[in-house]
Amino acid sequence: MLIATWNVNSIRTRLSQIIDWINEKNPDILCLQETKVMDDSFPIEPFERLGYSVEIYGQKSYNGVAIISKIKAENTKKGFYGCINFDQNIEMFLDQKRIISADINGIKFINVYVPNGSSLESGKFEYKINWLSCLASFLDEQEQKGELICLMGDFNIAPSNLDIHDPKKYEGGIMASEIERNALNNVLKGRLIDTFRIFEKDTGHWSWWDYRNNAYELNKGWRIDHIYISNELSSKLKSCVIDSSPRANLRPSDHAPVMINLDLDNINEEFF
DNA sequence: ATGGCAGAAGCATTCTGA
Numbered sequence: 697m698l699i700a701t702w703n704v705n706s707i708r709t710r711l712s713q714i715i716d717w718i719n720e721k722n723p724d725i726l727c728l729q730e731t732k733v734m735d736d737s738f739p740i741e742p743f744e745r746l747g748y749s750v751e752i753y754g755q756k757s758y759n760g761v762a763i764i765s766k767i768k769a770e771n772t773k774k775g776f777y778g779c780i781n782f783d784q785n786i787e788m789f790l791d792q793k794r795i796i797s798a799d800i801n802g803i804k805f806i807n808v809y810v811p812n813g814s815s816l817e818s819g820k821f822e823y824k825i826n827w828l829s830c831l832a833s834f835l836d837e838q839e840q841k842g843e844l845i846c847l848m849g850d851f852n853i854a855p856s857n858l859d860i861h862d863p864k865k866y867e868g869g870i871m872a873s874e875i876e877r878n879a880l881n882n883v884l885k886g887r888l889i890d891t892f893r894i895f896e897k898d899t900g901h902w903s904w905w906d907y908r909n910n911a912y913e914l915n916k917g918w919r920i921d922h923i924y925i926s927n928e929l930s931s932k933l934k935s936c937v938i939d940s941s942p943r944a945n946l947r948p949s950d951h952a953p954v955m956i957n958l959d960l961d962n963i964n965e966e967f968f
Numbered sequence: 969a970t971g972g973c974a975g976a977a978g979c980a981t982t983c984t985g986a
Contacts, residue, residue, distance in 0.1 A: 730975095814985085907974050908972040
């Protein structure tokens with residue numbers, strides 16, 4: 697089962713590139729971020745023609761997430777719905793459409809677009825840390841229910857300095873601060889593993905390159921798009937790759953898709 | 969410290985992103 701995540705930076709601008717990529721890779725599940733469109737304007741038909749069903753949670757201009765899947769998703773939840781462990785006011789998170797989750801093949805897929813945070817001094821940074829705290833509560837609830845998890849998306853955090861092309865320049869700053877890394881680790885809590893790092897221990901692998909300063913041509917990137925899975929699924933994990941090729945397209949997204957291969961053939965016998 | 973590049977909204981320019 698091929699499972700992918702891709703921040704496409706506008707579904708409408710990137711539609712033909714996404715369709716081309718689906719035809720090439722044939723993913724079973726594709727989670728999108730930054731669709732930047734309201735639900736009634738989301739181009740569902742091109743995906744349905746290819747045999748996919750589509751779950752969307754969008755808004756005008758900003759944010760927006762979607763789950764495209766061959767097997768129809770069930771129990772779709774949009775936003776921090778049912779976040780009973782969270783003692784803060786979640787009202788502040790309702791206007792930004794950044795999380796959608798659904799059950800497919802006995803696994804809860806959680807697709808996130810984590811706020812960028814702008815800079816450590818910004819109010820947006822506080823929002824980012826609070827948002828991650830709410831995500832941690834959301835994950836706690838799933839764990840209490842015994843769910844098998846695949847948490848994926850654009851996290852806007854480089855988990856370590858190996859994930860930054862120039863750590864001396866950027867460490868401690870936005871996307872590379874201890875505060876953000878601690879907040880991310882509080883989501884993962886050792887129960888979720890970074891699938892990319894199972895296969896690749898070295899630096900030099902990026903999922904995002906700034907549009908500016910010729911960053912892609914100079915290969916000055918960051919690894920901020922991640923796929924995490926429950927420890928219990930680790931024996932099913934066959935690969936994790938970043939496909940940087942779409943970043944070389946004309947009018948590309950600034951992010952590249954990340955994809956795992958999960959062998960779920962016998963999962964029902966094993967877990968249920 | 970700032971801007972650089974890109975997309976959306978909407979029609980000049982601003983806001984936002986990372």
